[in-house]
Amino acid sequence: MNLLIHNATIFTNDDDNTILQDVSLVIEGNRIIEVGPRLELVERYRDYRRINAAGKLVMPGLINTHNHFYSTFARGLSLPVTPRNFHEILKFLWWKLDKALDLEAVYYSALVMALGAVKGGVTAVIDHHASPNAVEGSLDQIEEALSLVGLRGILCYEISDRDGIEVRKEGLLENERFARKCELERQEDPDYPFDAMVGLHASFTLEDETLELAAELSNTLGKGCHIHLLEDQVDQRITREKYEYGVVARLLKFGILGEKSLTAHGIYLNEQGMGILADTGTMLAHNPRSNMNNAVGRADIFAMLDQGILVGLGSDGMSGSITPDILTAYLLHKHDLKNPNVGWSEIEELALKNNPEIFLRISGQKVGKIIPGYLADVIIVDYYPPTPMTSENFWGHVLFGILEAPVDTSIINGRLVMENKIFPDIDEEEIAAEAHMVAQEVWRRFYENS
Numbered sequence: 001m002n003l004l005i006h007n008a009t010i011f012t013n014d015d016d017n018t019i020l021q022d023v024s025l026v027i028e029g030n031r032i033i034e035v036g037p038r039l040e041l042v043e044r045y046r047d048y049r050r051i052n053a054a055g056k057l058v059m060p061g062l063i064n065t066h067n068h069f070y071s072t073f074a075r076g077l078s079l080p081v082t083p084r085n086f087h088e089i090l091k092f093l094w095w096k097l098d099k100a101l102d103l104e105a106v107y108y109s110a111l112v113m114a115l116g117a118v119k120g121g122v123t124a125v126i127d128h129h130a131s132p133n134a135v136e137g138s139l140d141q142i143e144e145a146l147s148l149v150g151l152r153g154i155l156c157y158e159i160s161d162r163d164g165i166e167v168r169k170e171g172l173l174e175n176e177r178f179a180r181k182c183e184l185e186r187q188e189d190p191d192y193p194f195d196a197m198v199g200l201h202a203s204f205t206l207e208d209e210t211l212e213l214a215a216e217l218s219n220t221l222g223k224g225c226h227i228h229l230l231e232d233q234v235d236q237r238i239t240r241e242k243y244e245y246g247v248v249a250r251l252l253k254f255g256i257l258g259e260k261s262l263t264a265h266g267i268y269l270n271e272q273g274m275g276i277l278a279d280t281g282t283m284l285a286h287n288p289r290s291n292m293n294n295a296v297g298r299a300d301i302f303a304m305l306d307q308g309i310l311v312g313l314g315s316d317g318m319s320g321s322i323t324p325d326i327l328t329a330y331l332l333h334k335h336d337l338k339n340p341n342v343g344w345s346e347i348e349e350l351a352l353k354n355n356p357e358i359f360l361r362i363s364g365q366k367v368g369k370i371i372p373g374y375l376a377d378v379i380i381v382d383y384y385p386p387t388p389m390t391s392e393n394f395w396g397h398v399l400f401g402i403l404e405a406p407v408d409t410s411i412i413n414g415r416l417v418m419e420n421k422i423f424p425d426i427d428e429e430e431i432a433a434e435a436h437m438v439a440q441e442v443w444r445r446f447y448e449n450s
């Protein structure tokens with residue numbers, strides 16, 4: 001479908017943060033082809049399906065660089081044992097919930113969270129999935145759910161040794177199978193909206209041999225690894241005890257790091273570790289809301305950026321939407337450092353500039369800017385600036401207005417995914433009812449194994 005969005009105020013997110021008033025935006029197929037004077041383009045593209053932005057803000061869709069769709073059914077789940085620390089949160093919640101998922105639960109957990117992501121203005125997600133009792137085909141289930149909603153995604157299966165050698169093998173195979181499938185699709189359609197990485201849990205649940213196999217797979221496929229890194233001290237402690245290595249040095253030794261690899265968290269990274277990430281070009285997703293929820297500490301993103309690490313922002317399964325993480329990132333660092341002057345430009349860099357850069361580096365897809373030639377991932381937000389809005393102060397409007405303004409319309413890969421807050425092809429109530437039934441079964445299995 002060809003679209004013409006007219007009567008728009010556009011934040012382009014180009015290098016100059018250009019804002020254009022009273023313009024039209026033309027989308028042909030899945031690409032942005034022209035941005036220009038409203039009436040001129042309306043005249044020239046008469047036959048295109050028109051969307052009247054009514055003067056609202058049109059901006060690139062947001063990108064979430066670290067998520068876990070499978071966390072959906074944790075919502076409202078009460079735990080029989082109260083975890084006292086991060087390792088216990090993993091053992092009593094996540095490592096039991098993931099085992100309770102079957103393929104249907106994987107599908108519905110992704111579907112529910114994908115709808116939330118789009119409502120929050122997210123148009124592309126990098127996900128990290130685990131379902132040890134339903135590994136094979138699990139990434140297809142997520143792809144199917146995201147396709148129904150219309151969300152763009154980079155998916156991987158979280159390999160770990162915590163469930164034994166068979167599940168590890170299945171995890172390796174699932175990553176390989178899905179990556180090869182995406183590769184075939186890309187040969188047909190270079191803009192195919194899915195891509196793959198090699199997923200790994202974290203150093204402390206991965207044996208040396210597993211790291212070797214994952215690195216080998218990553219090289220064979222030409223895909224980077226996606227792994228949790230020093231989210232808590234337990235990662236460093238167990239890695240040192242069992243493998244007599246520091247976490248970063250160990251990942252370096254086995255070839256897990258590199259320009260296409262993405263780490264998450266890095267809270268206990270020291271200067272030397274940051275240097276290794278910077279030297280290898282390894283990226284990092286900062287997840288402030290999850291870090292606060294788990295009470296694991298604050299990542300020093302300022303030192304990371306100073307060292308030249310490409311740092312992005314993720315939700316880590318707290319929700320599909322990333323707007324709460326943007327605000328949390330902005331507040332956390334100020335609060336923790338007791339300094340009201342930190343984090344302003346850095347958080348802007350993470351959310352608006354680095355997230356699209358990370359997505360581009362992994363998938364080769366140009367998203368996150370409203371520039372001719374870019375993929376058409378665009379949102380219309382219910383925002384009329386009540387004070388002057390310029391390229392210089394746009395970030396202030398984001399933090400104190402746009403983040404809480406409802407997203408009205410979402411276009412992803414040129415497809416009108418949500419219009420006037422409605423998903424045209426989706427019955428949300430029915431999906432919630434189905435998910436509710438599936439959740440009851442997931443919870444039953446969860447309690448049986450608790």
Ligand SMILES: [Zn+2]
Pocket residue numbers: 066067068128228264316
């Ligand atoms: Zn995570």
